[in-house]
Amino acid sequence: MIMPNHAAPDRKIDQAEIEFQRLKTSLHEEMVDSLDLGAVTSRNEDAIRNDIRNLSSKYCQRKNLKLDDPTRRRLEKELDYELFGLGPIEPLMQDPTISDILVNGAREVYIERHGQLELTDVIFADDAHVLRIIQRVVGRVGRRIDEVSPMVDARLPDGSRVNAVVAPLALGGPKLSIRRFGVEHLHLKNLIATSSLTQEMADFLEACVASRISFLISGGTGAGKTTMLNAMSCFIPHDERIVTIEDSAELLLQHPHVLSMETRPANAEGAGAVTQRDLVRNSLRMRPDRIIVGEVRGPEALDMLQAMNTGHEGSLTTIHANDARDALARLEMMVAMTGFELPVKVIRQYVAAGIKLVVHVARLKGGVRRVTRIAEIREVNENGEYVLDDIFGFRQEGLDDNCRAKGRFYATGHSAVCRERFADAGIEFDDSLLRQYESDLVYAKYLNADGEVASASESVSEPVSEPEIDEDAAVDMRDTVDDWEQS
Secondary structure, three states, rough: OOOOOOEEEOOOOOOOHHHHHHHHHHHHHHHHHOOOOHOOOOOOOOHHHHHHHHHHHHHHHHOOOOOOHHHHHHHHHHHHHHHOOOOHHHHHHOOOEEEEEEEEEOEEEEEEEEEEEEEEEOOOHHHHHHHHHHHHHOOOOOOOOOOOOOOOEEEOOOOOOOEEOOOOOOOOOOEEEEEEEOOOOOOOOHHHHOOOOOOOHHHHHHHHOOOOOOEEEEOOOOOOHHHHHHHHHHOOOOOEEEEEOOOOOOOOOOOOEEEEEEOOOOOOOOOOOOOOHHHHHHHOOOOOOOOEEEEOOOOOOHHHHHHHHOOOOOOEEEEOOOOHHHHHHHHHHHHHHHOOOOOOHHHHHHHHHHHHEEEEEOHHHHEEEEEEEEEEEEEEEEOOOOOEEEEEEEEEEOOOOOOEEEEEEEEEOHHHHHHHHHHHHOOOOOOOHHHEEEEEEOOOOOOOOOOOOOOEEEEEOOOOOOOOOOOOOOOOOOOOOOOOOOO
């Protein structure tokens, strides 16, 4: 059961629920002492459940506890979660609509669903209970967490990304954050169906990938950068060899020839770390056609740019940034982290030579996710400044009745650099997609059971002489449906 969005963290918690959690914790400790867990895991589920029923029944008789049937069944089910799952948050892990699970303490567990944070009624018995679940999570991936190593970043077998912090760094109890990633392979048409971008924008990006244009996907936390990167990967020709590099593996590329690599943190003695920069450098010896860095964060930015400028065109990466220009500024800062004393203008020329396109995605009010800007880097001018040409964009026009962002997509008609690359690559591109027109678009709100777009978008286009927006030769596309269902 999920509480309403307006539920406050200081809500009154049912004392009976607290007592139930304590009972379960006490019984779990006794089961751990009584059962050979190594042998239990090799037995069938019916035998395991029978052990749980017998032990819980004996425990309740010994403690003179009388439980009604619903409470008894719940106790047995949650004991199974305690023994083999992630305790109170196991049902949340099984819910495919939840993208984030955030444990702030024993009495405060949030989730993110469809871009919105919700406070749940899930609680732990106490801080020790939270710590035990955290230790199980990190122990499954061969990591440790304690006062000596009070922070851990890890990845679960299902691809979920985990961050945990305990005392002395965590005040008020242990903290656990789980970012979950779906197994569904998204195509750009799925994002069109949820109004994250338009068909015209998707067609343009497809041509960019096919033309081996290197680009940067920027955006804030939870904006959908990885989702966009995954969706665009399906346009990479299947005869190319791709090497992916990530701090924590999240990419689900739709391609038959992918070599995936993941960084390694230092061990307890502080040795053995393998960084993204190490992996980017090594990838150049693996004969890649394209290199994809899941998220550029540091000095590996220089090596990534070198790859883009030396025969690995069409490489892709993402970056945390508030807008397209901020993304380029952050990239410059990362190049400077290498220690090379290069003039800013030289760094910018190097960036502009490697990266031709910036795609910015944003999570707007109400969890709405949109591609808010697609811009090409035309050049670095005499003043050492980037000259960016907007190709597509999204202009927010307030909030709807549900307090979610609403607005319009537009096209400017400008794309000199990319059009030239299309021609050089022999890619046929319909220039009418960038011309001046207005279009009312109606997108499918939901996908069918096979993950296909349930109904195609409909569009009616007519030339107009005086567009009502500021950009020259702009295109207004009315945003008519709900937010991006899942990042």
